[in-house]
Amino acid sequence: MNSTSGRRWYFVLLALLIALFALSAGAQTPDPQPPGPPPDPLRPPLNPFPAEQNWSFLADSSKRTDFFDPAKYIPFGDNPQMYLSLGFEYRIQYEYYDNFLFGAGPQDHNGYVFNRAMPHFDFHAGKYFRLFSEFEFDYEDGRNGGPRPQTDEDRGDVHQAFLEIGSHVSSAHGISLRAGRQEVVLGSGRLFDNNEGPNVKLSFDGFRVIAESAHVRIDLFAVKPVDNNLGFFDDVPHHAESLWGSYLTVPAPIVSGGQADVYYIGEDTKLVTYNRGTAQEIRHTVGTRVFRPIGKGLDYNWEPNFQWGSFGSGSIRAWSVSTETGFTFDRMRFHPRPLLRSDVYSGDSNEANESLGTFNPLFPRGAYFSPAIEPLLGPQNLIDVHPALQFQLKTNITGAFSWNWYWRESTHDGIYAIGSGALIDPAGASHARYLGTQGDLEIRWSPAPHTIIAFNFLGFKPGTFFNTVANNAGPLAANLGFTYRF
Secondary structure (H helix, E strand, O other): OOHHHHHHHHHHHHHHHHHHHHOOOOOOOOOOOOOOOOOOOOOOOOOOOHHHOOOHHHHOHHHOOOOOHHHHOEEOOOOOOEEEEEEEEEEEEEEEEEOHHHHOOOOOOOOEEEEEEEEEEEEEEOOOEEEEEEEEEEEEEOOOOOOOOOOOOEEEEEEEEEEEEEHHHOOOOEEEEEEEEEOOOEOOOOOEOOOOOOOOOOOEEEEEEEEEOOOOEEEEEEEEEEEOOOOEOOOEEOOOEEEEEEEEEEEOOOOOOOEEEEEEEEEEEEEEEEOOEEEEEEEEEEEEEEEEOOOOEEEEEEEEEEEEEEEOOEEEEEEEEEEEEEEEOOOOOOOOEEEEEEEEEOOOOOOOOOOEOOOOOOEOOOOOOOOOOOOOOOOOOEEEEEEEEEEEEEOOEEEEEEEEEEEOOOOOOOEEOOOOOOEEEOHHHOOOOEEEEEEEEEEEEOOOOOEEEEEEEEEEEEOHHHHHOOOOOOOEEEEEEEEEEO
16 A cells, blocks of 8 residues: 555544544434424334335324325225325435445546435225335436446336235234235345345335234245336346245343344345356255344344355355344433444355355345445455444434454455445455455434435455455545435
8 A cells, every 4th residue: 555545544534533523422323303392102203114104093183293194194084094195205315436346347536416216105995905106216327337237226117016915904913915016124134125225225026924913023925036127117026036935023032122033035046156156046044133122221133044055066055143232321421322243254165065155145235334335345255343333412413433344254255245246356366364444434414304314434444355456446435315205
């Protein structure tokens, strides 16, 4: 690294530290609450999961306190469960990414703009029948090299369109069948998520059975991922890939309030590429997640799993362990929550007579190792240690500062990109294990109801692995976004 590059990283680190202490460290990173009185506990949060929101409480006219409530609950007749709910999300975001993919391919030195508009409607025809649909209009403007496939642009399409039949339609407890195009988010999104971070979100075509009681929930599903094509209403299911499985959540009071997920996920993909080669893959994943939600005091989110199956004529033996442990000091100023994340994702030995050891993360959340910027490395053949500090300056301002170290789990396997799982560098490109270090800063501000303004910064300093590879420039990324939802 030359002296100019070294000085640049010194100033990046200094800027992050100044930002941290100037903001005073402190609290939780769920979305900040807008100024004003606390919301009615019956009112759903305006989050990126509109299909999970129930607005039937607005049948009581005294609960209609928001400007948009007449659109959130449009009754038909005297039956309170016969109604239409309308909603909308608009997000505009400027993003700058220097040395994307460590300098490989076209680079953009001026930044670019993302626009995303997602209107939806939710029609309830009584207690047992529901039709939900959400459209997407996602545009990228100004990126050198054009939009990245599957993540940057989808000019107009149906993101979700499903029928739901059963008692779970109108009640938190019950059973229902969802059939059609839908988001599938399981657990904390380590294996199945709607890819909220990038501009284009992910959905699936298929069937899902949801059964839930006061203490237990189970999801059964059989789906295909949807290919997000660039044109108008041209998204189709990816016929070369099928997934099926079950996801069970039960109480597990390691400490008070603890829960556990137990799951199985099956996958059949016609062609998958790893450092070892390309072949058909049939992979099975079993795992468990023990967790206690973020609140007062201790929280945790620990998830080991194991994978087996076939890759071409060979077998698969892979695994991962992901942990997050935090503690919220709720009575301290700024409610600081220090936490430690640590993950290990298995890599391959690259021996032809041994089982494939590369972990397959399936469909992980888009902002996997960073708050809301597409990360640099995918969760395959990877070890990371990730201390962080979350804080809450005010009720309507939250944020986080974190630092991350990365290593290869196996020096006989390469490094992979998030999302596509594409091989960035093969195993033989370097004999080193250490990949580098990364700093992140996130600030989220809700200046008014329905509105969130977010700033994110990421800097990555390459480690010894990159000393012998062609593309080894240190990435820097930042974005500033405005989101409005009702």
